[in-house]
Amino acid sequence: MFWIGLGLLALLIRFLLAGKPDWIETYYSRRIFVALxxxxxxxxxxxxxxxxxxxxxxxxxxxxxxxxxxxxTKMAWSERLLSGLFGILGFLGGVIFFFxxxxxxxxxxxxxxxxxxxxxxxxxxxxxxxxxxxxxEKLIAxxxxxxxxxxxxxxxxxxxxxxxxxxxxxxxxxxSENGYPVAGEVRGRYVYxxxxxxxxxxxxxxxxxxxxxxxxxxxxxxxKPYVMAHEMSHGYGFGDEGTCNFIAxxxxxxxDDPFLAYIGHLSYWRTLATNYLSYKPDEYRSFRATLxxxxxxxxxxxxxxxxxxxxIMPALRDAAYEAYLKSQxxxxxxxxxxxxxxxxxxxxxxxxLG
Numbered sequence: 345m346f347w348i349g350l351g352l353l354a355l356l357i358r359f360l361l362a363g364k365p366d367w368i369e370t371y372y373s374r375r376i377f378v379a380l381x382x383x384x385x386x387x388x389x390x391x392x393x394x395x396x397x398x399x400x401x402x403x404x405x406x407x408x409x410x411x412x413x414x415x416x417t418k419m420a421w422s423e424r425l426l427s428g429l430f431g432i433l434g435f436l437g438g439v440i441f442f443f444x445x446x447x448x449x450x451x452x453x454x455x456x457x458x459x460x461x462x463x464x465x466x467x468x469x470x471x472x473x474x475x476x477x478x479x480x481e482k483l484i485a486x487x488x489x490x491x492x493x494x495x496x497x498x499x500x501x502x503x504x505x506x507x508x509x510x511x512x513x514x515x516x517x518x519x520s521e522n523g524y525p526v527a528g529e530v531r532g533r534y535v536y537x538x539x540x541x542x543x544x545x546x547x548x549x550x551x552x553x554x555x556x557x558x559x560x561x562x563x564x565x566x567x568k569p570y571v572m573a574h575e576m577s578h579g580y581g582f583g584d585e586g587t588c589n590f591i592a593x594x595x596x597x598x599x600d601d602p603f604l605a606y607i608g609h610l611s612y613w614r615t616l617a618t619n620y621l622s623y624k625p626d627e628y629r630s631f632r633a634t635l636x637x638x639x640x641x642x643x644x645x646x647x648x649x650x651x652x653x654x655x656i657m658p659a660l661r662d663a664a665y666e667a668y669l670k671s672q673x674x675x676x677x678x679x680x681x682x683x684x685x686x687x688x689x690x691x692x693x694x695x696x697l698g
Contacts, residue, residue, distance in 0.1 A: 569604050
């Protein structure tokens with residue numbers, strides 16, 4: 345009953361705060377969560393492995409122990425079923441409470457655009473192509489730093505040496521420069537076995553119960569920096585997927601590391617290209633063929649790697665994640681990831697991207 349009560353209390357607070365993003369921003373996101381973030385990262389920094397591993401192990405052990413005790417308890421079946429039902433409800437209550445308290449209330453904070461004075465708008469096809477052309481120029485300039493050895497993708501793991509610390513510094517710098525508090529040191533961890541996320545159409549996960557960001561170890565080095573920056577952005581208090589994509593983009597492209605900067609442009613370029621492809625497939629293919637062969641090789645390497653991890657139950661996955669995002673107030677569901685285009689365009693029009 346205690347955990348059921350805490351779960352209901354957490355939901356009641358969320359209900360009462362609905363429509364009050366300024367309250368959530370002021371009292372939770374910039375105060376309570378910042379304090380929690382500092383405490384969580386002290387603990388996370390002590391462990392050489394992702395905390396999600398011992399967390400799941402302890403959870404499985406505890407559930408198994410409770411189930412065994414429940415089965416061995418001498419009571420009538422009606423009492424046993426009632427006890428089991430309350431046990432499940434108590435577990436769910438605890439999950440809801442800790443999810444919201446440790447991170448989930450951030451979904452209701454003030455939007456990034458309202459705090460930065462941006463006015464993101466849906467792009468016309470012409471504006472989408474213009475954005476793609478601009479990013480193509482930056483992509484070519486960024487790739488030139490690493491030479492033009494035709495048809496050879498960038499694969500040297502040395503290029504991402506010290507990546508976690510560099511990305512954390514880049515994300516924290518951008519957030520601080522734009523008025524956001526940063527506390528603690530959000531971790532970006534590799535998770536094994538390879539494909540554990542990719543097989544479900546995902547690349548990473550922020551786990552609120554341990555406060556760490558995770559990326560699939562099966563990603564290529566051409567994907568890892570952007571995905572890690574995205575998950576770190578969640579860790580600094582942002583729930584919106586498009587917002588985290590945007591923070592990952594601007595943090596990467598302003599990094600002092602030329603490889604991270606290139607990956608920032610490459611990842612955003614792929615989002616633009618995917619959208620343009622859906623409208624103009626023939627024009628896109630012709631356009632892609634004009635890119636330097638080295639860039640085409642990088643794009644091909646990403647695609648080949650993704651094909652190595654075919655989706656498992658994509659329809660069920662999409663339905664479940666769509667429902668989750670909408671339950672957190674993100675009305676557009678999975679399309680929210682593409683909000684990065686509108687945010688980046690608005691940021692550019694404000695003179696911040698050139």
